[in-house]
Amino acid sequence: MRETNETTTVPGGATLGWRAEFRATAALSAPLALANLLQMLTYAVDVIFIARLGEDPLAASTLAVSLFGLVLWALTSLTGAVAPLIAESIGARARTPRPVRRATRMALWLAVISGAGGMAVCLLLVPLMRLSGQEAQLIPLADQYNRIVIFSLIPMLLAGVLRSFVSALGRPIFATAITALGIVINSIANYAFIFGNFGAPELGLAGAAIATNITASVVLGAYVAAISLDARMARYRIFYRLWRPDWTRMRRILVVGTPIALTVTAEAGIFGAAPFLIGQFGPAQVAGHALALQLAALAFQVPFGVGQAATIRVGYAYGARDAVGIGRAGWAALAISTSFMTITAAAMVLFPRALLSIYVDPDDVANAAVVGFALKFLVFAAAFQLVDGVQAVAAGALRGLQDTRVPMWIAIFSYWVPGIGAALLFAFALGLEGVGVWIGLSTGLACAAVLLLWRWMARERLGLTARSSGGAYEPARA
Numbered sequence: 001m002r003e004t005n006e007t008t009t010v011p012g013g014a015t016l017g018w019r020a021e022f023r024a025t026a027a028l029s030a031p032l033a034l035a036n037l038l039q040m041l042t043y044a045v046d047v048i049f050i051a052r053l054g055e056d057p058l059a060a061s062t063l064a065v066s067l068f069g070l071v072l073w074a075l076t077s078l079t080g081a082v083a084p085l086i087a088e089s090i091g092a093r094a095r096t097p098r099p100v101r102r103a104t105r106m107a108l109w110l111a112v113i114s115g116a117g118g119m120a121v122c123l124l125l126v127p128l129m130r131l132s133g134q135e136a137q138l139i140p141l142a143d144q145y146n147r148i149v150i151f152s153l154i155p156m157l158l159a160g161v162l163r164s165f166v167s168a169l170g171r172p173i174f175a176t177a178i179t180a181l182g183i184v185i186n187s188i189a190n191y192a193f194i195f196g197n198f199g200a201p202e203l204g205l206a207g208a209a210i211a212t213n214i215t216a217s218v219v220l221g222a223y224v225a226a227i228s229l230d231a232r233m234a235r236y237r238i239f240y241r242l243w244r245p246d247w248t249r250m251r252r253i254l255v256v257g258t259p260i261a262l263t264v265t266a267e268a269g270i271f272g273a274a275p276f277l278i279g280q281f282g283p284a285q286v287a288g289h290a291l292a293l294q295l296a297a298l299a300f301q302v303p304f305g306v307g308q309a310a311t312i313r314v315g316y317a318y319g320a321r322d323a324v325g326i327g328r329a330g331w332a333a334l335a336i337s338t339s340f341m342t343i344t345a346a347a348m349v350l351f352p353r354a355l356l357s358i359y360v361d362p363d364d365v366a367n368a369a370v371v372g373f374a375l376k377f378l379v380f381a382a383a384f385q386l387v388d389g390v391q392a393v394a395a396g397a398l399r400g401l402q403d404t405r406v407p408m409w410i411a412i413f414s415y416w417v418p419g420i421g422a423a424l425l426f427a428f429a430l431g432l433e434g435v436g437v438w439i440g441l442s443t444g445l446a447c448a449a450v451l452l453l454w455r456w457m458a459r460e461r462l463g464l465t466a467r468s469s470g471g472a473y474e475p476a477r478a
Helices: 018-051 055-079 080-093 096-124 125-129 138-168 170-197 205-229 247-281 283-319 324-348 352-356 364-398 407-431 433-457
Strands: none
Touching: 018 055, 018 138, 018 170, 018 205, 055 096, 055 125, 055 138, 055 205, 055 247, 080 096, 080 138, 080 170, 080 247, 080 283, 080 364, 096 138, 096 247, 125 138, 125 324, 138 170, 138 205, 138 283, 170 352, 247 283, 247 352, 247 407, 247 433, 283 324, 283 352, 283 364, 283 433, 324 352, 324 364, 352 364, 364 407, 364 433, 407 433
């Protein structure tokens, strides 16, 4: 299809120009980014309440969540591969709701199956703690918390699938509202079960895990209610005949989603390794790293949301076989992300102490060493803001084309060869310590950004924009 400056195809046969595409992408990105930020606040609520129990419970829960969170993030990425499949079907203007319903149904099946496997993996926490030499008194506390909190994994994965569904259907505001509801429920449940308020038993750290389970169940119920009550979403009847399998679509979700899960694991791995490397240079550098990384993570939630929107917008055009729309959706998302990350990068350079004051008092003498290191690390955090935004959105746009296998290898190579290689070189061989590790993080992200952006730009030459005629149209019973 020949590109013009006037229009691009969107679901329903309407057309959008560049300005309208920017508006559509921004309208989809904003609630998704806000939901991501609210999700981070949900985790922060847990830390705030558990911290009041003391140092050991906080450390124990942190160790448990480090494994649980990695499993949850990877499996959410796996089941979240349903989003581009739904977008493709909508873009192709499927004659019935069946393709969307059946893809969502299989993603729900996969959430339950993979969630059960993920629970088994989380039960390896105690051996992992012993193997890594954690303090003995933390093990029973972490084990108690872990054995309760793992029951929230399947509800969280199911809710993640439904979040992908509502977002692909153009209802991302539900994700924002339900995540906000989750914060309220989590706060109330933590207050009740940790400290024995509102007539609940005082359960301490176990109460925090119970609060997470309650929150996960309420969030899942809220998604089910919202989908059932909203006319646009209810017409797809995604809960109809849930017992009927569609192995072709299950296989497609696995083909698209498994590389995404491995990509997420590779990225999480290098960021998880960073504090262990920096820890060899003293606790002050680790604390400074934590502060700088927390600020970078907050800023990243926006391009992460834009990347999610890019997957859906590109997926619409991919389903419609609209090469112009594919390019326009991807470039609009990249422009929005780059603009935002330019602002956050500038803020980290110009106002670093003001940003750090969110977490600590930068003028307190007791924090001088930590703040000093955090200020150094923020310079590199600012440098990788742009490349981090580019790689997140470029990966999201490629996922809209259901292109995930090569991007997976790009991520694994970028993070673990030039990324970790540069970290070891600059931190240890050249003696830059924590700064050297941040140079490595920046190098890995920059390499991923360049390679993913090249692949996006070469999408037509590589044949990534072509799709088979089967996905959305094959005759199928519900």
